[in-house]
Amino acid sequence: MAQLSSLIPLVRERCGGVLDQMARDQLGRAYQKFCYESRFLARTQEIEKGQSGELNIDDDHVFVSVDFVLDANGSELKSSDDYLVSSNGTVTVISTSPKVRVFYHIAPQFLLPNDFDADNTIVNRWADAIADGAASTLLMMPNTAWTDLAKSDYFKRRFTDGYRDAFQVAIEALDEQRPSQTRVFY
Known part of the structure; x- marks a missing residue:
């Protein structure tokens, strides 16, 4: 870094x-x-059915947004119909897919420590x-x-x-x- x-x-x-x-x-x-x-700081995470949908956020970073979500077959799900996203980065899957893949973005916190790794x-x-x-x-x-x-x-x-x-x-x-x-x- x-x-x-x-x-x-x-x-x-x-x-x-x-x-x-x-x-x-x-x-x-x-x-x-x-x-x-x-x-630019895009991340991907798989969430299986029954798991909590908390997205992994790097240290000293915050959740920005979800770009899109794919189901187990690789089809894109629709926001609000198939999944919900909270402001703190928790994805709740409404569809019946056994596993989803979430593509999301993070950004650094506003105040960064001096030894921050960019x-x-x-x-x-x-x-x-x-x-x-x-x-x-x-x-x-x-x-x-x-x-x-x-x-x-x-x-x-x-x-x-x-x-x-x-x-x-x-x-x-x-x-x-x-x-x-x-x-x-x-």
């Missing part, structure tokens, strides 16, 4: 003079928003985007030597482009596992 503190030099390139702790805090917030918006793929592939997100917030701080609203807006757009790119990658990976459904036209 990667440490977010390894991205501090990238933040300093964008926002000179910032203290390490300030950069670390904003990197944590940028990483959290990146993961939430991109839905996802390697995200940190390695979108390091610049996460640093852009941290820098965009730092550059908006009033009465500092590095305050620059125009640069802040520029880095915010780059950060948004970064998590949109990650969202596309995540959706394409999930679509490979989702069964294609035939449409019936009348």
